[in-house]
Amino acid sequence: MAKDKIKLNEEKFAYAVVSNYHPDEIDDLKASKAILKRYLTAYYMAERFNTLEDRQFEAAKGMDFSLLASGIDAITLR
Secondary structure: OOOOOOOOOHHHHHHHHHHOOOOOOOOHHHHHHHHHHHHHHHHHHHHHHHHHHHHHHHHOOOOOHHHHHHHHHOOOOO
8 A cells, every 4th residue: 555645736637638638629719618628627636636635644644545536536527
């Protein structure tokens, strides 16, 4: 079981998510909005992951991956 904290760089993660994304939209504005939505979603998820990871290490000395996994599953888009 790993004991090192994982820290995602939100910007790099979000860029990696959208770097190979090609929306089906023909209209430039709609395509840009789709890419921006994907970027922001990825950024938000990485931010939430980092928050959950920090809490995981602060809450207990031992790693409880079930808490982290349930937190990631609870992330919803608005």
